[in-house]
Amino acid sequence: MKILSRLISLASRSFSIAQLVDGEEMPVLLPFYHLVSDQEHPFQYNYRVLSASRFREDLDFLLEHFEPISLEELHSGMNLKNSFHLSFDDGLRECFEIIAPILKEKGVPATFFVNPAFVDNHDLFHRYKAAVLNQFFAKKGVISDLQNTYADLMSLDQMAEDVGLNWQEYLEKENPYMTLEQLFQLERDGFSIGAHSWDHPEFWLLDEERQLDEIRESMEWLVANFSPKIKAFAFPFTDFGVSRFVFDAIRRERLCDLTFGTAGVKLEKESRHYQRLSMEAEGYKSARSLLKAEYLSYQLKRLVDQHVAKRE
Ligand SMILES: [Zn+2]
Numbered sequence: 619m620k621i622l623s624r625l626i627s628l629a630s631r632s633f634s635i636a637q638l639v640d641g642e643e644m645p646v647l648l649p650f651y652h653l654v655s656d657q658e659h660p661f662q663y664n665y666r667v668l669s670a671s672r673f674r675e676d677l678d679f680l681l682e683h684f685e686p687i688s689l690e691e692l693h694s695g696m697n698l699k700n701s702f703h704l705s706f707d708d709g710l711r712e713c714f715e716i717i718a719p720i721l722k723e724k725g726v727p728a729t730f731f732v733n734p735a736f737v738d739n740h741d742l743f744h745r746y747k748a749a750v751l752n753q754f755f756a757k758k759g760v761i762s763d764l765q766n767t768y769a770d771l772m773s774l775d776q777m778a779e780d781v782g783l784n785w786q787e788y789l790e791k792e793n794p795y796m797t798l799e800q801l802f803q804l805e806r807d808g809f810s811i812g813a814h815s816w817d818h819p820e821f822w823l824l825d826e827e828r829q830l831d832e833i834r835e836s837m838e839w840l841v842a843n844f845s846p847k848i849k850a851f852a853f854p855f856t857d858f859g860v861s862r863f864v865f866d867a868i869r870r871e872r873l874c875d876l877t878f879g880t881a882g883v884k885l886e887k888e889s890r891h892y893q894r895l896s897m898e899a900e901g902y903k904s905a906r907s908l909l910k911a912e913y914l915s916y917q918l919k920r921l922v923d924q925h926v927a928k929r930e
Pocket residue numbers: 707708814818854855
């Protein structure tokens with residue numbers, strides 16, 4: 619954790635959550651996760667993997683202080699003060715096996731953002747390939763920190779081949795992703811399904827037309843397979859580097875009803891675009907400590923007028 623984050627985290631202990639979420643101009647709380655697992659998981663190289671008991675504690679904390687709302691309610695323009703909407707990115711099978719049952723038990727609505735290229739385990743996201751390779755090397759006592767972009771995919775695939783890792787076999791054996799059938803079941807259970815780009819490239823490395831193709835193709839897939847009441851899209855990684863031109867095209871072509879970034883607790887100038895908060899940040903022992911630090915940071919930014927997300 620960086621020194622400033624640590625100071626803010628320490629300072630936030632003196633406040634109650636109610637004090638920190640109070641005030642004008644408070645953005646709606648949109649926590650997001652990728653997976654929950656009690657197993658040693660290779661994707662821990664990409665983000666902190668929370669245990670099922672920690673996830674339950676997070677939910678209990680959120681339910682104690684905020685009101686859970688559905689994607690439709692988020693879109694409706696109702697008073698969003700003290701409400702939250704949960705979402706989960708990348709469509710991993712733990713969403714179906716571990717997360718959804720806990721959400722059902724606690725009565726919490728959620729949206730699952732998926733990449734069509736990976737549904738049914740047809741392919742593996744390049745950062746997950748890097749994570750699997752990191753784990754492979756770690757088991758051999760070699761510390762590696764591969765952090766490739768989609769542009770280095772060929773060299774990554776070559777590296778896997780060189781060490782005898784076959785992605786097709788890996789996908790068949792591990793089934794990291796949910797199947798289309800499982801996504802249909804989630805929709806029948808009342809959850810929302812949204813798109814997360816076709817195959818999760820770094821948008822800041824794409825030109826605007828290619829960004830729009832990623833959005834159009836994944837949204838078309840969504841509408842062809844599901845009956846989304848609200849057409850939602852979460853930018854892969856972040857919305858950093860996404861221009862006004864792209865937001866205008868999304869609106870003009872009516873591609874999405876709602877879009878999401880990952881800048882934390884922040885206000886947004888773009889209409890129908892919201893920032894979400896990663897709950898997998900390192901260094902926080904509970905959702906309470908993470909949220910208190912995040913809201914204190916927001917309140918401080920508000921004092922110096924830095925509380926609205928910036929992109930360009
Ligand atoms: Zn993602």
